[in-house]
Amino acid sequence: MAEYDNVAEAAKxxxxxxFWLGAVSEQEINRVEALLGIKLPxxxxxxxxxxxxxxxxxxxxxxxxxxxxxxxxxxTVVGDTKMCRQRYDLPAHLVVIYFHDDEVCWCLDTRDSxxxxxxxxxxxIFTKKIDRVIAKSFSSFMRQHLELYTS
Numbered sequence: 001m002a003e004y005d006n007v008a009e010a011a012k013x014x015x016x017x018x019f020w021l022g023a024v025s026e027q028e029i030n031r032v033e034a035l036l037g038i039k040l041p042x043x044x045x046x047x048x049x050x051x052x053x054x055x056x057x058x059x060x061x062x063x064x065x066x067x068x069x070x071x072x073x074x075x076t077v078v079g080d081t082k083m084c085r086q087r088y089d090l091p092a093h094l095v096v097i098y099f100h101d102d103e104v105c106w107c108l109d110t111r112d113s114x115x116x117x118x119x120x121x122x123x124x125i126f127t128k129k130i131d132r133v134i135a136k137s138f139s140s141f142m143r144q145h146l147e148l149y150t151s
Contacts (some may be wrong), residue, residue: 002050011149021052031069038110043139088125
């Protein structure tokens with residue numbers, strides 16, 4: 001059983017639609033790292049390997065579509081990160097995992113991680129600064145994110 005199946009099932013039972021992009025190969029996850037010039041934390045790598053991205057419809061986590069890391073459409077890690085780097089001066093050490101309505105931008109702060117766990121932060125696109133830490137790791141963030149939809 002994958003890491004978030006139980007909490008995702010609880011969100012589904014509470015009436016929310018769940019959508020996953022589909023499992024992703026290690027090769028494509030490595031391509032994300034190369035395309036963005038960062039190392040992803042192991043918990044986000046596991047998420048991509050098992051789910052590919054997605055979650056609660058309307059609040060999906062950025063991922064890899066069609067097992068192709070180079071796709072840069074909205075909702076992909078590479079697409080969302082590159083777009084935010086261009087439009088909002090997102091620093092190179094931040095990797096977008098959730099971008100909503102050109103307002104909310106949550107990122108992995110890979111600055112000092114070298115592939116180890118790293119915090120999930122909120123990047124304020126208006127002030128162009130990190131304004132808060134949301135969670136200490138992607139796994140704790142994802143669990144909390146899905147639990148919001150379980151009741």
